[in-house]
Amino acid sequence: MSKGNLPFSFSKEIHKNDNLRKVFIAVLFSISLTAHSQLFDNPSNVKLVRKCVDYIYNVQSDSAEILIAQVEERLPNHPAVPMLRGLNILWTNIPVVTIDSVFNDFSSQLRETIRLANRLDGGRQEHPEAIFFEMSARGLLAEYYADDGHYMKALSEAGKAYDLVKSGFQLSDEVPDFLMTTGVYNYFREKYPEKYPVYKPLLWFFRGGDIELGLQQLEEATQKAVLTRVEAYVYLAYIYLRYEYKPKKAQKYMWYLTETYPNNLYMKSKLLESLTADDDFKKAPYSIIEELIASDRSYYTMAGKAFQGLYFERVSGDLGKAIVAYKKGIAAGSDITGHGTYYRSLSYLGLGRIYAARGQKKDAIFHLEKAIEISESEAIDAEANAILDDIE
Template sequence: MYLKGHVITKLKPFSAFESLKRALSCILDFYNKIPIISPLKKVITAFLLSVAFYSPAQVFERGYVQNLVKRGTDHIYNASPDSAEYYIAKAEKHLPYHPVIPLMRAMSILWVNIPTISEELFLEMEYHLDSAVSLAVKNDPELEDPEMIFFAMASYGLLAEYYADQGYTMRAVGEANRAYGLMKKGFEIVDEYPEFLLTTGLYNYFREKYPEKHPIYKPLLWFFRNGDMELGLNQLKRATKESFLTRVEAHVYLSYIYLRYEFEPKLAQTYLSALCEKYPNNYYAKAKYLESLANPTDFKQAPIDIIYSLIKHESPYYKLAGYVFLGYLEEKIIKNQKKAEYAYRLALDYGKTIPSHGEFFKSFGYVGLGRILVEKGEKDEAREMLDLSLKYAETDQVEKEAYRLLSEL
């Protein structure tokens, strides 16, 4: 047994815990016999507080505590906040000062509301993320312990992502720099700690792929270490099997890569269908799964119940997605252009209420409505819809379709 960053490592949690309990029992017995005014009592009080702060049970170690975290995480990704909180609270009894607790609470808020996080909700998330960073640093001031590195890095990353989305550029850059510094530490220990496979894989892939797709950014990346796209993809695939905290995120990012960069929707379908099966209440996965099926051949197998479940969701983001795919179903599979047009228009009305989200679904809806209007000979409105499709387009598929239709007007 040895201590690293004040955290017990290299021991099974229960053996470490039992040893510490016996030691504390002896100390407490001695402590109770010391006069309250004794300087020795002050020393022992400080020691006991430090022991209470640095919990011996660790998340990366297999055992009861890790199982609680796993079960809580499953409920987080199934957007079941009450069930998630039940396991978070149980884990907190064993890890009262561990950053995993506030991070899980932040993630629970995120996945119930993803992707439309209001400022009020983010203030609550921000509180938990800041708490996670604070606890990681208090546990390990130099951030050398793998667990503390991971939880601080994840918290910084989520903060950077939100600040960037909201246009807080300098704050986003600051958090991203902190996350990147810890990510580099993760590069060195990824083979021993599979939770780092996600961030290492993403870095290796996008460090090379992003400037390839957007050459204008290439000069800005010269001071970053080189990546490896093939290695990155393999690391992400491993993360879907070997990690437990980042497994779902690895599924989501791999599907995104196969949809947006590698143009292999069938591979994306594999990862997204697995998420839909395991987490039936995860509407984000449902919407992305339908996106992966969005071509006339594959959409024949689209689960209609998923379309209607999105429509019934209270969030305008999911109503947008649901009605867009209902329109596509009516247009391409059922061949009812009137119902398709109605569904597309309804979808896009919902889209107007969320100006910063749902770009793919908006572009897909506008190009679908444009197709119908071209067929009806309503050229002016068709041109307007197709221009809007190009404004929101995130995929080459939609862009090519919009330009093709515009060339026919």
């Protein structure tokens, strides 16, 4: 409502009485915030968004788009809409999102999220929903710029997201979705430079994190968050697989995710990864391995063949079939750059292990050294080095 639309006498009275003017402005501002708080404070909208998110994570892209259109009808010009579309693109293509055509669509939705988040509160970065959506969009941009080797772009987005993260530290009681983002920050602010020391000089101006608090916040987010509840599960599983090296802890999250989202091959591949330690692979459903192999995406075929090799080696004891599967796994991923190194290294390790057991020293050394060369897993490095020590 503009001043020109007010009744003349009311407008005149406001200008005469400064206190009344201030009260009127405050009321207008509170009405504005109430109008904008249409997602997290509205149970009906929360229910619709949660249903949409479930379709996204179950890789039912068309069904998700129908629900996103319904969200858009209820929340026109709200950043939740492009964020949901971005997530739909992400989970339809994960983990290979950095292909130009995919990333252009993905990043375009995230840029629109940022634009609408700024519009939500006039760029003041004060409204919780505006903060959350801009922070989330910039965080995803930073993650995938880094994934594609654009480290300066990643750092730029991370720096912009950091100012919003600081606000999020104070808002997790009001908006539980901040539990996931602050949990991720607290954990990776300490753990990432610990694992990759080259980044330490670049992070000195970021507030220190807290590894245990981060894990606790992620756990809490799995119970309370709206948009980020599933992401919290995914991050916890990934942390216990690739950073804490506690695969048994990852298993409970991955069993839940694969049972809840049976169409999601990415989650199924992570479930199998969590079962690779000790004798746990005996619990691996062979039907999941077959699903991965049958995928028309080479990333999942590569993963499926690596796990099939492990199944033949450890469960059925057919080493000949294991060798064939491991080699096919390596070949299936030959056209993929920047992704799938875990599955390739798992196949090289399996071949090295079999050749070492057969006394084929030269072949064993070659494959074990190859596993170490490309590995991103300390567990694979440790096993390969232990076998090499025995050989040499």
